[in-house]
Amino acid sequence: MKPIQEIIFEFQNAIPGLELISNSLDMKEYGSDYTEDLYFSPAIVCFPRSTEEVSTLIKICNQHSFPVYTRGAGTGLSGACLPVRNGLVLSTKKLNKILDIDTKNLTVTVESGVVNAIIKQAVEAYGLYYPPDPASQGSCSIGGNLAHGAGGPRAVKYGTTRDYVLNLEVVLPTGDIIWTGANTLKNSTGFSLTHLMIGSEGMLGIITKAVLKLIPKPTQELLLLAAFSNLEDSASAVNAVLLSKFKPCAIELMEKSGIEISMNATQTPFPTHESAEAYLLFAFDGFEGEDLFEQAEGIYEILDGFNAIEILPSPNADVAAQWWKVRRSIGETVKQISPYKEEDTVVPRSEMPTLLRKVKEIGSRYGFQSVCYGHAGDGNLHVNILKNNLTDEQWNVEIPKAIKEVFEYCKKVGGTISGEHGIGLVQKDYLPIVFGETHFKLMHGIKNTFDPNHILNPGKWLN
DSSP states (O other): OOOHHHHHHHHHHHSTTOOEEOOTTTTGGGGOOSSTTOOOOOSEEEOOOSHHHHHHHHHHHHHTTOOEEEESSSOOSSOTTOOTTOOEEEEOTTOOOEEEEETTTTEEEEETTSBHHHHHHHHHTTTEEOOOOOTTTTTOBHHHHHHHTOOOTTHHHHOOGGGGEEEEEEEOTTSOEEEOSOSSSOOOSSSOHHHHHTTOTTSSOEEEEEEEEOEEOOOEEEEEEEEESSHHHHHHHHHHHHTSSOOOSEEEEEEHHHHHHHHHHHTOOOOOOTTOSEEEEEEEEESOHHHHHHHHHHTHHHHHTTTEEEEEEOOSHHHHHHHHHHHHTHHHHHTTTSOEEEEEEEOOGGGHHHHHHHHHHHHHHHTOEEEEEEEGGGTEEEEEEEOTTOOHHIIIIIHHHHHHHHHHHHHHTTOBSBSSSOOTTTTGGGGGGTOOHHHHHHHHHHHHHHOTTOOBSTTSTTO
């Protein structure tokens, strides 16, 4: 491999004024993300300002077989952007422009470094709505959302990131720049390169622009909070609600311990019940407030049938914002009290009650505490395993065995090991649970076609 200083000189010679850092102290924040406590030192960090600059950088790296790790906002939970083999961290931070809001065709064209919430705010000024809403929507970039196929609470009604992507601009390892599709709602023209790129975790190309689908923005929202004395009743109620004529846009399950941790850390009020072990947060949205009240009232009887001990509507927007804040902060605040491992399990939603029971049973055998919460409406359960007083040997040897048992159960009931966080680095050893030799052969073939020199995100699950 060519010496780092010579590669830096090539970068600077090819792109006058390129912003980069190579001092180890300055690069420290680019060696980690939100995944546990992992850190890998980059060799260089660059901040290109255009697709053309990305193309130039990648072409040079490809010529020298120099590793490239694309980084959005660094909010990932699988270690997908970590520079495990040193190399270039290519930050999309400066690719932060909203290029076009097309109100006639209901699309928005953005660069990949734009923050999810910024897109929402921009299109809402036109009465439009971009629904995907990961918990980190206030800080995560659309490029990272695309790389992981991110979801969020509203996926139960609106779908995930994948459902809103029409077209992507991608830089290939050769430096070639392509658009993967068309700016149309229908496209039956060849293989869908667009959908191949979504969830590819920076292994096939670098996404620099996206054309996203929009819808009219609902003007009304109502929340309903239901408390239950046990986790299984709360999870069982979900499918009954979804089989009814009432259509919430979000159904979030929260374990008591997660609520308490989030409330204390954020100093945000939340209406807990002394007998509750679990809560379901329902959101209804639309254009007529009366219709939302009718829907909320309609599920009262259903929830009563599953032993709900208290059901509360949000009295106003300020209280609704507090409830959402507590829910969205659980993942971030749990890790403040203990080292943790967050598993992103997903099963057919009718299997949620048995998955919860299985997680707690495995935790009892292996001696770990888990905090469970997630998107109950689509079967996506986040399982945070806390280290607490476990020894290093238990944490590093026994807990992976426990995680394997959880994932094997997910596979057994028709689920898989990640619903929205991706595989990245931390889940790669578990992939053989869900993929066989033929799967890996096919994916290696795709990787070799796009990136024959294997410069894009090496050292992760496909290497």
